[in-house]
Amino acid sequence: DTPVLHYLGRTDDQIKLRGIRIEPTDIETTLTRHPTITTTRVIVRNQRLIAYYMSNGQPAQESLRDFAARLLPSHMVPTDFVAIDAFPLTPSGKLDRNALPDPAPVAVTGRAPITDTQRQLCDLFGAVLDREVADIDADFFALGGHSLSSIRLISRVRSTFGVNLLLGDVFDHPTVAGVAALVDGAPTATLTRPELVASQRPELVPVSAAQERMLVVDRLPETGVAYNYPLAFTVLADFDVEAFAAAVRDVVARHESLRTVFVEHGTGFAQHILAPDTSAPIDILDDDGTPVDQQIERMTAHRFDLTHDTPLRITIIRHPDRTTTVVLLLHHITTDEWSDAPLLTDLHHAYTARLAGHPPHWKPLPVQYA
Template sequence: MMSVFVPEVERRRASGATLRLVFASGEALAPTTARALRRAVKGVELHNLYGPTEAAVDVTYHAVTDEDSDVMPIGAPVWNTAVYVLDSRLNPTPVGVAGELYLAGTQLARGYVSRPDLTADRFVAHPFATNGQRLYRTGDVVRWNRDGELEYVGRSDFQVKLRGLRIELGEIESALLAQRSISQAVVVVRNDQLVGYVVPSGASVETGAVLGALRSRLAEYMVPSTLIVLEEFPLGASGKLDRKALPDPAFEVTEYREPTNDIERTVAEVFAQVLGVERVGLDDDFFELGGNSLIATQLVSRLGVAMDTRIAVRELFDTSTVADLAARLGTLVATGSRPPLVPQQRPQHIPLSLAQQRMWFLNKFDVESAANNIPIAVRLSGLLDRRAMQIAVADVVARQESLRTVFPETDGTAH
């Protein structure tokens, strides 16, 4: 509503002289939107409020200032309310470290009507109280800043796992909102690719420059494969963002230029194999096609085998198009790849690995040290068949050679 209100004020050249206080709640407040309001309505006091329905109405507040240029805090707790930022083991997180937000206080709800299952999941025992109080798990990921206020990161249920890597979509959205040209941003996963949707704060958004800024701030696997610029976001009946109504992206490669030699053709074919793309041309970029640092290791490994050479992952980051990478590899072809792993003759005395040498040395240095002992307690219920358990443990030891390995010595040398 604020992003709609501000352009209207500017269009009508209305100063909004009677408007003194503005409270933003219900959605994350973008710094660009807050800046636009304070610029359009001189002297207005803007407060960013936060609070879920289970602790209605608001539980934290922050008075917006000129310093809120990159990150918009949701603030400190209101009177009679306590907030906790806890990790997965319900331990408080230090300043700057993200954790889940838990709430306590007078205005906390008692639970959900006729939903004991949902109540038990969200209203949990207070780990720091002795009088039976409970905390509410908000599902929101936040962190403390050095001013003692909370910064909103995103939703814990918006955490995704993409190509084996866990990604906080809210963290990417925060990085997008830090760009002055963007007033609203949302990131989703579509077709196994990260897609960013943005609404410009001004006339336009230079997507290339924005993606470049994200690469300097985020890990490569967190940078969206594409950015889609919309005039406005689709909203549901409640007036909030309708993620399902966001348009599907069209992942397109650049204008196709056919590889001209064997090295270029090999690079293009391996690009297509690891990225699942039907056709790859000379000017196609590995990362723009959806590649990331995890897939990069697969790519250089396959290229190394195909070209009988050793290729560092750094080569791909420096030259990520087919043409550039093929030119770089032209001097490396047939220089020798890593020796293949093949069965060897087992010697009578197997030498210790570096880790085994360390264990042997520490044991010799202090025979009473428990440095390599890991105590584990297992709680069992019911009657225990001790013989069955002994046989099971013995079976595991028989199958796993490392569990029955010892380090005898021959002439002072362990093996």
């Protein structure tokens, strides 16, 4: 007599790209407002948003991207625009996504950087895109850039040149040559930033607006483990558990966000930063014979209680072949994709130091998250 709801799937084509849910139909409807586009379909392939379109003209990809950037949020602007004569269909008459062609390779002019600004920007483009960039006319988005990597580029430009670019600047001038012109033409007043100065920290630190929203949503039963952020890697050589546990303590002591709990305070929440000797819980298990991905899935099903749990817990799985799988489970309130590199770099540095019998030697962090 108890009603049961069976979840069979979605009736729409909503997609999730880099942590953001997107309705492709919203993008498609917007793109068909372009005077030359008659029909369009948007898909995700290799973490890139690609728009396929039929048109009654031959609009340039740059003009389509500019058109989309004026009407859509940056995370909904396609990376590539591909013109096709007809959409491939399955025998049942549905769009055959697998038959859609890959975007054509990027055509480059081969102009090498000439000025110091261009050379530095080639390095910045390459660092953000994780590929070599030697052509000052190559399009940032055609090379694999997207809205999040644009923000990273803006941050690196600010750190390197002291110039504050807007997201729209990158969309309007997506080449090394274009950004170099903006940097070289920036007024002198924008080239300095106030130095960050540490302030007195209260015992309870206010949460940010984003954290407060996340804390409210996290308490809803239907949220489940949606905010869990797992990282897993396999160690092929001998693994020193004691040295690794000491390294974890070092990293947790270094990064206050890894030893922060969130308590109710007044009508909202506040951050309570625990003592530096706080450590993340570490479970050590033997391989139970089931596929490793299933074991990892079980480890990452833990639901954090952020009023008591630190937002990091670790599981170590020892396999019969002497390899070891390490699962770091973090809560999204304390980390994101940008944090992966510094976290894993510090953990590797600390583990290497502990293997050598001493604590890691690193400069104190100039600021902490607050």
